[in-house]
Amino acid sequence: xxxxxxxxxxxxxxxxxxxxxYGFWIYYKKKSAKRDSKDYFLAEGSLTWWAIGxxxxxxxxxxxxxxxxxxSGFKLGLAISAYEWMAAATLIVVAIFFMPVYLKNKxxxxxxxxxxxxxxxxxxIMAVFWLALYIVVNLMSILYLGALAISGISGLDITLCIFAxxxxxxxxxxxxxxxxxxxxxxxxxxxxxGGMVATYLALNLISDQQGIIKGFSILTNGAxxxxxxxxxxxxxxxxxxxxxxxxIGGMWIANLSYWGxxxxxxxxxLGASLPVARSGLLFAAFxxxxxxxxxxxxxxxxxxxxxxDLGGINKxxxxxxxxxxxxxxxxxxxxxxxxxxxxxxxxxxxxAAIVASLAGKANSIxxxxxxxxxxxxxxxxxxxxxxxxxGKITVVIAMFLAVTxxxxxxxxxxxxxxxxxxxxxxxTGFVSPGIFAMFILGFFWKKTTSSAAMFxxxxxxxxxxxxxxxxxxIDLDFLYPYGWGVANSSGLFEIPFMxxxxxxxxxxxxxxxxxxxxxxxxxxxxxxxxIDASMFKVSTPFAIGSLIILILLxxxxxxxx
Numbered sequence: 001x002x003x004x005x006x007x008x009x010x011x012x013x014x015x016x017x018x019x020x021x022y023g024f025w026i027y028y029k030k031k032s033a034k035r036d037s038k039d040y041f042l043a044e045g046s047l048t049w050w051a052i053g054x055x056x057x058x059x060x061x062x063x064x065x066x067x068x069x070x071x072s073g074f075k076l077g078l079a080i081s082a083y084e085w086m087a088a089a090t091l092i093v094v095a096i097f098f099m100p101v102y103l104k105n106k107x108x109x110x111x112x113x114x115x116x117x118x119x120x121x122x123x124x125i126m127a128v129f130w131l132a133l134y135i136v137v138n139l140m141s142i143l144y145l146g147a148l149a150i151s152g153i154s155g156l157d158i159t160l161c162i163f164a165x166x167x168x169x170x171x172x173x174x175x176x177x178x179x180x181x182x183x184x185x186x187x188x189x190x191x192x193x194g195g196m197v198a199t200y201l202a203l204n205l206i207s208d209q210q211g212i213i214k215g216f217s218i219l220t221n222g223a224x225x226x227x228x229x230x231x232x233x234x235x236x237x238x239x240x241x242x243x244x245x246x247x248i249g250g251m252w253i254a255n256l257s258y259w260g261x262x263x264x265x266x267x268x269x270l271g272a273s274l275p276v277a278r279s280g281l282l283f284a285a286f287x288x289x290x291x292x293x294x295x296x297x298x299x300x301x302x303x304x305x306x307x308x309d310l311g312g313i314n315k316x317x318x319x320x321x322x323x324x325x326x327x328x329x330x331x332x333x334x335x336x337x338x339x340x341x342x343x344x345x346x347x348x349x350x351x352a353a354i355v356a357s358l359a360g361k362a363n364s365i366x367x368x369x370x371x372x373x374x375x376x377x378x379x380x381x382x383x384x385x386x387x388x389x390x391g392k393i394t395v396v397i398a399m400f401l402a403v404t405x406x407x408x409x410x411x412x413x414x415x416x417x418x419x420x421x422x423x424x425x426x427x428t429g430f431v432s433p434g435i436f437a438m439f440i441l442g443f444f445w446k447k448t449t450s451s452a453a454m455f456x457x458x459x460x461x462x463x464x465x466x467x468x469x470x471x472x473x474i475d476l477d478f479l480y481p482y483g484w485g486v487a488n489s490s491g492l493f494e495i496p497f498m499x500x501x502x503x504x505x506x507x508x509x510x511x512x513x514x515x516x517x518x519x520x521x522x523x524x525x526x527x528x529x530x531i532d533a534s535m536f537k538v539s540t541p542f543a544i545g546s547l548i549i550l551i552l553l554x555x556x557x558x559x560x561x
Contacts, residue, residue, distance in 0.1 A: 052280025068421025073299025194349030434460025
């Protein structure tokens with residue numbers, strides 16, 4: 001049943017017209033006399049720092065953030081904010097150490113880096129792997145969770161919502177990276193505004209219209225169990241966020257792999273100069289500090305409103321078709337509080353987030369396929385126009401595959417009360433340690449060989465799978481004294497996926513070191529990158545901005561330890 005009214009649809013239509021018109025204007029205004037592939041895929045040199053930062057956030061905050069993270073806030077509480085706040089620190093690290101390496105060596109895609117640093121075999125295998133990961137895990141989950149939310153709000157059939165989102169994303173993506181980057185600025189505005197309005201109304205309801213500060217105070221006291229940033233082992237949600245791993249363990253591996261070794265994210269800055277790219281990443285870091293207010297607090301507010309039966313939200317709207325409470329429906333349920341017009345605005349903001357992420361992901365898929373598979377394996381002599389056209393065809397095919405997967409397996413993987421956000425994090429974590437090990441040693445240790453990189457890719461994945469399913473056969477209680485593992489429902493010890501990433505990362509580093517040393521003794525020569533110490537110097541404004549973010553992080557973790 002739809003919760004929208006005529007005015008809401010009018011507001012949504014106005015949003016659609018504004019974004020579409022602006023996208024067309026940008027497309028024709030920025031259109032070069034020579035429309036080459038780098039311009040289409042990277043918007044080379046034309047994105048400003050604020051456009052880069054806004055595009056990073058808009059593409060990052062999609063269904064898995066607005067819906068999935070609000071759902072995790074509903075179930076886990078403020079602790080899920082670690083993904084956002086630690087990402088702010090991660091963006092600073094990426095800006096200082098990763099971006100200079102990429103830009104100095106003229107790297108435009110992640111497989112290109114692997115080819116340049118290792119060899120074509122490593123690059124090709126990883127290109128195919130990234131395409132599969134982006135389509136099967138990321139594109140499909142964004143599409144399914146987004147359609148689930150829009151269906152819950154509008155009352156439209158979820159299948160229709162899946163097709164509509166896919167078509168809108170294709171429309172935006174075919175304009176290229178310029179259209180995506182600049183329309184993201186508008187979408188971030190609607191996204192932030194809609195989230196803040198929803199949070200304001202929820203806190204005002206909790207305080208009985210006595211203000212949001214009063215509401216937040218009541219919320220922190222009345223739902224104190226949801227305001228712990230660090231979980232102890234006796235917490236039922238420890239497997240999702242295992243204690244100090246969110247500060248000094250697996251969270252860093254997940255974030256550095258996502259923000260620093262991810263075509264989907266780094267592509268927004270790869271077409272800019274180093275100062276502009278760094279400024280964009282710093283701007284994105286500041287925005288990440290605000291995100292829990294928009295995506296986590298609403299989920300906690302819904303938890304408290306339902307718990308205390310304050311009204312305004314229909315409890316049944318959080319139930320799945322089989323009657324199981326579904327955390328992924330917390331954010332759509334919150335929109336029931338909004339008056340006419342504002343509900344349409346938040347609906348537009350949610351749609352904007354989903355479409356922005358779908359468009360960015362599809363563009364990255366097209367970039368990798370065109371540059372690193374089609375041009376290298378099928379048509380080395382492809383013209384610029386041909387590559388752009390192949391990229392557009394790739395966008396359509398990738399979206400078709402994501403739609404098909406969403407319809408076939410979406411409900412089985414992310415339905416029935418499961419946390420969509422945690423699903424994405426855990427299964428991406430099967431490959432993050434190996435990828436990060438391969439990149440970090442490739443950056444800063446010239447002796448790292450291609451065989452070592454291959455070991456990290458394949459061996460890291462196999463080790464992750466082994467540690468995931470091993471407790472089904474063997475009791476891992478010997479790991480308990482080292483801080484890893486908790487008892488599962490069968491009494492056997494199981495390793496939280498964040499701790500699993502740390503173990504696999506260490507395994508990959510040791511394996512890569514031993515293989516590289518052995519091969520160097522055999523006379524194998526590895527390829528290094530162009531790196532010098534001056535690359536890592538930062539401007540004074542950047543240093544001050546970074547220091548402010550670090551101070552805020554310390555203050556927040558001190559307040560909610």
